[in-house]
Amino acid sequence: MEGLEGPLLTIITASTPLLLAALGELVTERSGVLNLGVEGMMAVGAVCGFAAANLTGMPMLGVLAAILGGMVIAFLFGLLTLGLVTNQVASGLALTLFGLGLSALIGDAFVGVPGPGMPKLYIPGLSDIPLVGRIFFAQDFMTYLAWALVIAVWYFIFRTRGGLVLRAVGDNHVSAHALGYKVIRVRFLAVLFGGACAGLAGGYLSLVYTPQWTPNMTAGRGWIALALVVFAAWLPGRLVVGALLFGAVSYLALYLQGIGVGIPSQFLSMLPYLTTIVVLVVISRNRTLLRINTPACLGQSFVPDR
Amino acid sequence: MATGAGAVDFPNRPKGEPLLAAIGITKDFATIRANDDINFAIHPGEIHALLGENGAGKSTLVKILYGALQPTGGEIRWKGKPVAIANPAAARALGIGMVFQHFSLFDALTVAENIALALADPPPMNQLRARIEKVSAEYGLPLNPRSVVADLSVGERQRVEIVRCLLQEPQLIIMDEPTSVLTPQEADDLFVTLNRLVAEKKSVLYISHRLEEVKQICHHATILRHGKVVGECDPQQETAARLASLMVGAELRQLQAPAPASPSAPVRLAVDHLSLPRPHAFAIALDDVCLDVRGGEIVSIAGVAGNGQDELFDAISGETRAGTPGAVRIDGAECGRRGVNTRRRLNAAFVPEERLGHGAVPRMKLSSNVVLTRHATREGLVKSGVVNFTGAREVVDRVTQLFDVRKGSPDPEASALSGGNLQKFVVGREFDRKPGVLVVCQPTWGVDAGAATTIRQALIDLARQGAAVLVISQDLDEILEISDRVAVISKGRLSPPVDARGITREGIGLLMGGAHHGEGAAHAH
Structure with a gap:
């Protein structure tokens, strides 16, 4: 049993950024907006978080800066797609490229600088329980935040009026407008929440996962997060399963490389992405589940007639 | 219904200060004036019909009354006081509710969630569900608040719209073409509900193309043409023909329907024991559908929406392939496994519903x-x-x-x-x-009376020139007007076609409810 502790810790750490970013995108997509700029928002969040933590020496300020960084890019996306009614797919792709470039520019001075690191939580007693203790009670606070956020987002979407309005706007924006709901405002808030989560996920990478800054350190995690949202059929609970699965596959790839299995390392690095494709194909077969939960207005622009 | 002194013009009209009055309402869009100096008043406890062709400005006027559009000029008075209706929420706060023509429901949400969205201050979900059950039972509109709207029939969806509107406790209910998607029996149920509302001194603004039902239930009518009010009348004192000519501004042409071709004419479109599994969870499976359409005749398929019409149309047009080549034959050529272009090359033509x-x-x-x-x-x-x-x-x-x-x-x-x-x-x-074979779904959906006559006459002319015409429609008046034979589709099964002469609305209506399978009563409620 002791041998399991290491792998489980790695899996949880690897899945946290995916969970955070996917959760934000889930809320955005529930409002009917498809933001393909997750990767870009994560990169900007990562560099902003690292820079702020490094300059002030305070990791918590880094976390805040990461959230704000993601939100600024999301604001830009909202301005383009909701304010100026540009195509959501094209704008999202452009934003990813822009975010990656911008983050490299901002981060130029920080390459190779050691980061301040984030302290792990330590609860005397609980954290010392064998196996369970280190997994459940000795993570960094952002991991707990991610899990709490899953519950909060689920509660918001399915148990509150705000969540009902969010789903309504994503399902049928014409009707929501006819009933007097502010479609654009709801969508803008959802986009900003998505940006905050993506920024936080980026901050997790540069402050916790590997406490340093390297350009392109998001390494496609934004895209996996996007796939996860579809995998989860826009349900927060299933997001957890998906994130853990991808965390496990990433771990497996590293592990197999480590023990020197006779497969070229490039193939092993492909593993998480191959899994993404396979899972998407499998998920698309269950059409009933997708039909009920897919936001019907996903990716469609809305212009009120006035 | 009030009668008596002061009613110089319209003795049947309920008296009293108008609940709502529109005074000089004008609305300009970029290039056209959709509403031009519109004046009319709705009295408490009356069903007020708003009549007009497509593009006469009815929808624009209704949107202004419901706060979804702002007028360019003019004034709305509510119980005698001028009001500005800034948005639909403001309209609801005044006591104006709306039942939309194209349902404004959210398919992925439950009935209760849909209704909660329209209430300014909804109670907790379990209380709301109880209220929905109570109100829907009171007005004879049975509903399960936990159903997901995507699973409901069109008639049930309209019930959701109406119950949603009633829970806001409005004094004026605007209904935009409420019966256009209902079976005759469902429409009669709706009229019972409307009469109950009127008995409670609520008012209804009723928009419809169907002049017979306007004559049947409305106390007063305002007629629009090209954005202007061209007249008002008591519809119960007028003939349907006169109402129609007021709307169009000219006498309507009568349909010319010469006799159909002889029963020995060749079969040009044949559907032979066509069965198809349902393509997805919300679709209908086709069950052993058989139908012959001869050159020179119009055959209609009646039925409540969602009973397999779309699936049948797709199978005949070639969007969905049938299991066997012989299941669909055009002029004798087996094309059940062929695509839509092959069928078009056989001189068939298809007009889908949407x-x-x-x-x-x-x-x-x-x-x-x-x-x-x-x-x-x-x-x-x-x-x-x-x-x-x-x-x-x-x-x-x-x-x-x-x-x-x-x-x-x-x-x-x-x-x-x-x-x-x-x-x-x-x-x-x-x-x-x-075309030699024409299959058309809902040929006059949302078209005004004049254009509908043109399209129907064209269908008849095409058939009399020797084409086989198959019409899939939910509009019973249309079916009775143009068909030579009528079949009814219910739950993916097609009844044998019957001669259209001598069949009544009620007769078809019973078939539409599924009575030919002996389950009509179970289906209605």
Whole structure:
């Protein structure tokens, strides 16, 4: 049993950024907006978080800066797609490229600088329980935040009026407008929440996962997060399963490389992405589940007639 | 119903200070004046009909009353006081509720969630569910608050709309074409509900194309034409023909229907023991459908929406392939396993129900949309892969002239046309091919009385020239007007066609409810 502790810790750490970013995108997509700029928002969040933590020496300020960084890019996306009614797919792709470039520019001075690191939580007693203790009670606070956020987002979407309005706007924006709901405002808030989560996920990478800054350190995690949202059929609970699965596959790839299995390392690095494709194909077969939960207005622009 | 002194003009009209009065309402859009100095008043406890052709300005006026549009000029008075209705929430706060023509429901949400969205201050979900059950039972509109709307029939969806409106406790309920999707029995149930509302001194603004039902239930009517009020009347004192001529501004043409071809005429379209599994969870499986349509006759398929009409249309047009080649035959040629273009080359033509997105590509010009249904039919519009757009534009001109398609420019995008005009275009586009077999779904959906007559006459003329015409429709008046034989589809099964002469609305209505399977009562409630 002791041998399991290491792998489980790695899996949880690897899945946290995916969970955070996917959760934000889930809320955005529930409002009917498809933001393909997750990767870009994560990169900007990562560099902003690292820079702020490094300059002030305070990791918590880094976390805040990461959230704000993601939100600024999301604001830009909202301005383009909701304010100026540009195509959501094209704008999202452009934003990813822009975010990656911008983050490299901002981060130029920080390459190779050691980061301040984030302290792990330590609860005397609980954290010392064998196996369970280190997994459940000795993570960094952002991991707990991610899990709490899953519950909060689920509660918001399915148990509150705000969540009902969010789903309504994503399902049928014409009707929501006819009933007097502010479609654009709801969508803008959802986009900003998505940006905050993506920024936080980026901050997790540069402050916790590997406490340093390297350009392109998001390494496609934004895209996996996007796939996860579809995998989860826009349900927060299933997001957890998906994130853990991808965390496990990433771990497996590293592990197999480590023990020197006779497969070229490039193939092993492909593993998480191959899994993404396979899972998407499998998920698309269950059409009933997708039909009920897919936001019907996903990716469609809305212009009120006035 | 109030009668007596002061009622000089309209003795049947309920008395009292108007609940709502529109005074000089004017609305300008970019190039057109949709409402021009409109004056009318709704009294408490009356069902007030708003009549007019497509594009007469009814929808614009209703949107202004409901706060979804702001008037360019004029004033709305509510119980005698001028009010500004800034948005739908403000309208609801005053006591104005609306039941929309195109349902404004959210498919992925439950009945209770849909209703909660329309309430300003909804109670907790379990209390709301109890209230929904109570109110829906009181007004004879049974509903399960936990059902997901996507699973409901059209009639049930309308019940959701009405219950949603009633829970807001409105004094004025606006209904936009409420019966256009209902069976006659469902419509009668609705009239009972309306009479109950009126008995409670609530008012209804009732928009409909169906003059017979306006005559039956409305106390007063305001008639719009080209954005202006052209008259008001007591519909119970007028004939349907006179109401129609007031709307159109001229006498309506009568349909000319010469006798159908003899029963020995060749079968041009045959559907032979066609069965198909349902393609997805919300669809209907086709169960052993058999039908022959002879040259020279019009056969109609009646039925409540969602009983397999779409699936049957797709199977006949070739969008879905049948299991065996012989399941669909056009002029004797087996084409059950062939695609839509093969069938078009056999001189068949198909007009689907949904004109925008299925019948026409919204963001393409009309000429390009012409090419889309005949790019592979070897009619000369495409030669060696090169499109003859001049020819396509000539088709647009012909269709425009024949069917009076009204459009802003000679060749606009399909989405720029109003619904009724686009319908005329997609129907006319197929007529222009002079098909030997025509299958058309909801040919006059959302088209005004004048245009509907044009389309129906064209269908009859086409049949009398020897074509086989199959009409899938939910409009019983239309079916009775044009058909030679009528079949009814229910839960994916098609009844044997019966002679259309001698059958009544009620007769078809009973069949539509599924009575030919001995389960009519179970289906109705």
